[in-house]
Amino acid sequence: MAAPGENLRINGDRLWDSLMEMAKIGPGIAGGNNRQTLTDEDGKGRALFQKWCEEAGCTMGLDQMGNMFAERKGTDPDALPVYVGSHLDTQPTGGKYDGVLGVLGGLEVIRSLNDMGIKTRHPIVVTNFTNEEGTRYAPAMLASGVFAGIHTQDWAYDRVDAEGKKFGDELTRIGWRGEEDVGARKMHAFFELHIEQGPILEAEGVDIGVVTHGQGLSWMQVTITGKDAHTGSTPMPMRKNAGLGMARILDLVDEIALSHAPHAVGAAGHIDVYPNSRNVIPGKVVFTVDFRCPNIDI
Structure with missing residues (x-):
């Protein structure tokens, strides 16, 4: 006892x-x-x-x-x-x-x-x-x-x-x-x-911390529709590359999070590319965006 x-x-x-x-x-x-x-x-x-x-x-x-x-x-x-x-x-x-x-x-x-x-x-x-x-x-x-x-x-x-x-x-x-x-x-x-x-x-080098606040969370699922085509025979000006559109959006996600540093964060955690073939331009991309910040005003 x-x-x-x-x-x-x-x-x-x-x-x-x-x-x-x-x-x-x-x-x-x-x-x-x-x-x-x-x-x-x-x-x-x-x-x-x-x-x-x-x-x-x-x-x-x-x-x-x-x-x-x-x-x-x-x-x-x-x-x-x-x-x-x-x-x-x-x-x-x-x-x-x-x-x-x-x-x-x-x-x-x-x-x-x-x-x-x-x-x-x-x-x-x-x-x-x-x-x-x-x-x-x-x-x-x-x-x-x-x-x-x-x-x-x-x-x-x-x-x-x-x-x-x-x-x-x-x-x-x-x-x-x-x-x-x-x-x-x-x-x-x-x-x-x-x-x-x-x-x-x-x-x-700190062993333990005490939570002081929670993260505000915003999850989005984004679908970009382009047109799948052969990577070797489709001229660049004629392409509708869904993967390129996603890449540009993800760059903006990073910029948005950095603009509200040090507390805001953002990333894409799940990405599906269609048809997901090495010699086909992506015709469709579905991905998630995860933004988090403890400040509700942001």
Whole structure:
């Protein structure tokens, strides 16, 4: 039993082992992970997380968006829960820690409290939100957006991936569509432990930072239609090169972001070129533009 005022510490080795065990599901390139939302790998990661939570004495809640809520009871039945968590889904070339650290770090808090025999007044709930990354189903933070009332559930269910598969259908297919109403839960507080997604802290030799604001986000999908033609026989003045149009737009995206430095950023993250042949002028290009800035006026 921990003494009052004692500086409590988690079991770092156990947390590390859990991160490495989760990373075995959906291994990716360069030591990372590919565990995109609502894939079979996502389902396996969820199952492992649920197993660990139940072993730690938690009860698992599952809402209709597949959001997972592992609850450790508190001593006060009227006290609202303290939530901690993040997401288990990854980018196609994601790392071992993005999102996963926030989920398994929360689980480690519960494990350590159990080890020390500490009971808390408020319940503690470790959360895994569905499709935080948004790489398979746009937009990002889709299920938490429904939880917060930003999106409707039906709208989210109708999102489709690149293969035309609907979010709602895939959620049902992998077996993680729950019965609980989305957004019905009330919170006392929410904490999220997350890796640094940029290079700033590492470059400055700082171990940890505290979030002071969120990034405003604007996502666009742009389609440019030109005319595909043979690269060797079509004169330059007669070309309608969709790829060239995209290149000029992307140059402007960079200029816009730089003009609002140091806080604004922008890039194209996904590009599809048609017909995508080395000796054919692109007749169509579809790409995304991602602008972000913490200043709402910009």
